[in-house]
Amino acid sequence: MSAAPVLEVQDLHVWFDLGHGRELNAVQGASLTLARGERMGLVGESGCGKTTLSLALMGLLPPNASVAGHVLLDGVDILAGGEDSLRPHRWRDIAMVFQGAMNAFNPVKRIGSQIVEAMELHDVASGRAAQARCGELLELVGIRAERANRFPHEFSGGMRQRAAIAMALSCQPRVLLADEPTTALDVMVQAQILQLLTRLSDELGLAIILVTHDLPVVAQTCQTAAVMYAGRVAELGPTVALYDAPRHPYTRMLFAATPDLTGTAGVASIPGAPPRLDRPLVACPFAPRCDSVFGTCRERRPPLLTVGEGHLAACHLAGSVA
Amino acid sequence: MSAAPLLAVRDLVVHYPMARGIVGTVGRKEERVVRAVDGVSLTVASGELVALVGESGCGKTTTAHAVMRMLVPRSGSVEISGRDIAPLSERALRPLRREAQIVFQDPYESLDPRYRVRDTVTEPLVIHGMGNKEERTERVRLALEHAGLSPAELFLDRYPHELSGGQRQRVAIASALVLEPKLLVADEPVSMLDVSVRAGILDLLDGLRRTGLGILMITHDLSTAAHYADRILVMYLGRIVEEGPARAVVNDPQHPYTRALISVVPRRDPNDKHREQILQGETPNPVDIPDGCRFHPRCPIGDESCLAVDPQLMGEGAHRAACIKL
Numbered sequence: 001m002s003a004a005p006v007l008e009v010q011d012l013h014v015w016f017d018l019g020h021g022r023e024l025n026a027v028q029g030a031s032l033t034l035a036r037g038e039r040m041g042l043v044g045e046s047g048c049g050k051t052t053l054s055l056a057l058m059g060l061l062p063p064n065a066s067v068a069g070h071v072l073l074d075g076v077d078i079l080a081g082g083e084d085s086l087r088p089h090r091w092r093d094i095a096m097v098f099q100g101a102m103n104a105f106n107p108v109k110r111i112g113s114q115i116v117e118a119m120e121l122h123d124v125a126s127g128r129a130a131q132a133r134c135g136e137l138l139e140l141v142g143i144r145a146e147r148a149n150r151f152p153h154e155f156s157g158g159m160r161q162r163a164a165i166a167m168a169l170s171c172q173p174r175v176l177l178a179d180e181p182t183t184a185l186d187v188m189v190q191a192q193i194l195q196l197l198t199r200l201s202d203e204l205g206l207a208i209i210l211v212t213h214d215l216p217v218v219a220q221t222c223q224t225a226a227v228m229y230a231g232r233v234a235e236l237g238p239t240v241a242l243y244d245a246p247r248h249p250y251t252r253m254l255f256a257a258t259p260d261l262t263g264t265a266g267v268a269s270i271p272g273a274p275p276r277l278d279r280p281l282v283a284c285p286f287a288p289r290c291d292s293v294f295g296t297c298r299e300r301r302p303p304l305l306t307v308g309e310g311h312l313a314a315c316h317l318a319g320s321v322a
Numbered sequence: 323m324s325a326a327p328l329l330a331v332r333d334l335v336v337h338y339p340m341a342r343g344i345v346g347t348v349g350r351k352e353e354r355v356v357r358a359v360d361g362v363s364l365t366v367a368s369g370e371l372v373a374l375v376g377e378s379g380c381g382k383t384t385t386a387h388a389v390m391r392m393l394v395p396r397s398g399s400v401e402i403s404g405r406d407i408a409p410l411s412e413r414a415l416r417p418l419r420r421e422a423q424i425v426f427q428d429p430y431e432s433l434d435p436r437y438r439v440r441d442t443v444t445e446p447l448v449i450h451g452m453g454n455k456e457e458r459t460e461r462v463r464l465a466l467e468h469a470g471l472s473p474a475e476l477f478l479d480r481y482p483h484e485l486s487g488g489q490r491q492r493v494a495i496a497s498a499l500v501l502e503p504k505l506l507v508a509d510e511p512v513s514m515l516d517v518s519v520r521a522g523i524l525d526l527l528d529g530l531r532r533t534g535l536g537i538l539m540i541t542h543d544l545s546t547a548a549h550y551a552d553r554i555l556v557m558y559l560g561r562i563v564e565e566g567p568a569r570a571v572v573n574d575p576q577h578p579y580t581r582a583l584i585s586v587v588p589r590r591d592p593n594d595k596h597r598e599q600i601l602q603g604e605t606p607n608p609v610d611i612p613d614g615c616r617f618h619p620r621c622p623i624g625d626e627s628c629l630a631v632d633p634q635l636m637g638e639g640a641h642r643a644a645c646i647k648l
Contacts, residue, residue, distance in 0.1 A: 045516045156604045186377035186542065191586035191600045213517060216545070216588035239592040257517050259545040260590040261572055267549055269521035273486055 004075070006207050007034040007057075007094075007175050012069035014049070014056050024278045026052040028231035029069070031304060034175065037205040039198065041218030041239065043254070044228035045274055050211050051099075053228070054177045058096050059086040073175070091122055095173035099180040102160030105152040112138075112148025115167045124171045137166040141196055158189035162196065169200070176200075179211040194221045215258045219243060224310070227251050230275055230285035233304055237311030247313035249292045284316065292317055326404035328536040329366040329389065329422075329505050334359050334398035336384050340609065356608050358384040359395070360560030366505065366536040371527065373539045373547035373568070376557035377583075377605055382540045385557075386507050389538065390424050391415060402505060420450055423498035427510040429490035433482040439466070440478040443497045450501060461500055469496035470526050488519035495526065506530065509540045524550050544587050548572040553640070556580050559616045560608055566641030576643035578624075579617050615645070623647050 014027040027049040034040055042050045055061050057071055071079045078089050098104065105114060115137060116130045125133050135145030141162040152160055161181065168176060178197065182190035198221060201208050210222055218225050219239055226236040227250060235248040246252040250270075259267045272289040275281060284290070287297040296316045304314040336359040342351050359381040366372045374382045388395045391407050399406045402421055410418070423446075426432040433442055443462045447453060453461060466474035469492040482490055491511060498506060508527060512520040528550055531537050541547055547554050547568060554571040556564040556579070564577040575581045585599040601620050606612060612619050614629040621628065628646065635642040 045518055158604055186604075187544070187583065187586055188377065188601055189604060190588075191598055192602075194588075195598075195600060214588070215517070216590045219590055219592040220588040220594075243590070243592050254517065255590060257521050258590050259521075259543075259549040261545045261548050261584065261587045263549075263590065267521040267524070269525070270518035 005033040005072075006036045006074060008070070008072040008075075009033070009053070009057070010070040010072070012053065012056060012067070012071065014052050014061065014065055014067050016062075017064045017066070018278065022278055025280075026065075026231055026277060027056065028277075028281070030228065030231065030233050032226050032233060032236055034207045034209065036174070036207055037201050038224060039201050039208045039210060039222040041215075041222040041225040042209050042211045042228060043213065043215055043218055043225060045213065047274055047277070048228040049231040050228050051179055054096060054179055054209065054211055057094055057175075057177060059083060059090055060096075091118070091168075091173065092124070092171045093173055094175045094177065095168040095171065096177040096179065097161075097164050097168045097181050100184060101164035101168075101181070102157055102184075104164070105160060107152050110149050110151055111155065111163050112150075115148070115163070115170055118167055119170045122171050133170070134166075137170055138163070140169070140200075141166045142192075156189075157185055158192060161185065161189075161193055165193075165196065165200075169206075173206070175207045175209070177209050177211065180213070181210070182217065183212070183214070190217070197221065215254060216260070227254065230281060231277060232285075232314060233312070234286065234315070235311075235313045236304070237308065237313075241308060241311050247307045247311065247318045248286075248315045249290050249317070250286050251313075253289075253291065284314075326401065327365040328368045328370075328403060329364075329538065330399075330401040330404075331362060331364045331385070331389065332399045332401075334362045334385065334388055334400065335396045336381070336388055336393060337396050354609055357560050357611055358608055359388065360608075360611065362398075362557075362560070362562055364538075364555055364562065364565075366538050368504065368536050369531055369534045370553070371531045371537040371539060371551050372553045372555065373541055373551035374555045374557060375541055375544055375547050377542060379605060379608060380557040381560040381608070382557050383509055386424065386509050386538065386540050389505075389507055390422060391419075392424075416450075420501045421503055422505040422507065423501060423503040424507040424509065425491070425494050425498050425511050428514045429487060429494050430482075430514065432494050433490055435482050437481075438478070439471075439480050439482075439485075439493050442482075442493060443500050446497055446501050452501070462496075465496040465500040466493075468499055468530075469493070470522070471496065486519070487515045488522060491515060491523055492526070495523075499530070503535070505536045505538070507538045507540070510542070511539065512546065513541070513543065520546075544572065544584065556583070559605060559611055561616060561644065562635065563617065563645070564643040565635065570641045574641075576637070576641070576648055577617075577645050578621050578647070580643070582622070617645075 009032050012027055012030045016024045044050050056067050070077050078086050112134050115134045119130045120126045134148055138145050143162055182193050200206050222239055225239045225242050227234045229250050235251045242251055253270045256268050257270055270289055275285045284297040284302055287293045302314045302316045304312050307313045307318045337355040337357055340354045376382045387393050400408050447458045463474040471477045471492050512523050551568045554568045555562050558579050564580045575584045582599045582601050615633050618624040618628040631646055633644040633646050635644045
């Protein structure tokens, strides 16, 4: 991409101390770049490290987690100084909408006061100014400003999710991490929320990472996608390229395992299960499930290499896989 | 159909009373009900996989629970192999329970964590007093292998936490199959599972259907329904608003609700830039179902005439929709 990236993740590692000398390597050297206004889907099976990666970007990992690698925000490494260098950016530059965020509102406080509180806590605005800004934010996500004085239970699930997005945007972040933002919602409400996220990135230049296990949602919403497997990015590139010409067998098999509404081709599950992450991986982690495996796959872990315009893949066959 | 279908539900109505609180009860506050299922008729034949689809709160799970007699309907009948189970006592019902079994959505919660696979799958046989010890062991082994857990010996002594999500759901299916039911109700059988293993579970159900089992699958996922079901029934606010052969419903939806719903299902192909028809707002509360056509407040093609009639399923042949504008 020509424009300077707003977010660069370089060789990020996250491991959890499980006690008794055991470790779980949830993220094992993940790299990706995100441009202004870009919507990137971060997809993969449960346990592939997609949520852990997002939490690492926010500096919100539990105390038994350790992080290594670089996270550059407009070229500045925000991980370099630990919590002290990350804190000024959390919510102000990178914000997150959590899975089930609509159920995370305090039930006995009005929606508006909770959004105002977030702004006051981060010294973005206070008093009247904060209330006015809260009204604008609600209007931005499609809720009438006067509804700010409603309680969470007076909102439907879709409206609470909109309010959670408004709250995440209250400090005017440049990057929004949305972790399964529509998983608990009905398909019609999901369409409304995805339309909202698309509009926000187009109009505000907001860069969005959409973390989800739902490939069709990414296919319809995001220009680019990163497919994660066993803690690393297996393939990254334009969504269309990943669908039309995947370079990693996992990407191809993941699409083939996803039923399509009008598609007539059969759906095939991927045999086996992802590897355990509490022991070192020396070979390609996908080799035991791969339909194109050969000798080298069981010996070396493939690096993430450029295979096309903005298209990277970590597969020993990436040069020849059709 | 000449013979009685395996499952025939007629004019099923299930209402849940709303809590009025002590003040409301003493003050004789008007009794209000949630009209969860409000006149549903459907059939499932042997060897048929019927998908009941709809958004949360449309009444699809309540319908499934009524079919299993996990609740007593307010009115209507539920016939399994020609016998109405709705008015039966628990005692009279017990032998019929073997004919219809249910698989729940969440295999992480539906299996007892302290039971080995062997115990979970044997329990239904014990409850129904079927077979002696050797026969039970053999039936359990067969059920596990039918459910794709083969060789069964590898799984018999495991606990749920030693199994993957897909394997757990297979155990749940095995414990439903062990009674050799004729009808299987599957309530969102794959929604808690990873995409990579969903197809395996659905292929298993598809294979069971081919051996003559009738399956009623409850799902919110139209893509899954389109791929695996013979027929799709679309529910909205307690009513079936459209039914028909799966491909016909997906490729040529009739009811304006189905049309909108189909248009917003995300497609796998990013090149597919079809127009979405996003309905604003959300499904109304089933306590206050609109007069006339229950969809008219959100309908893009409705007019005053829709206020006057509560439309029934219309149309010739198998593909029918409940809309007067067609």
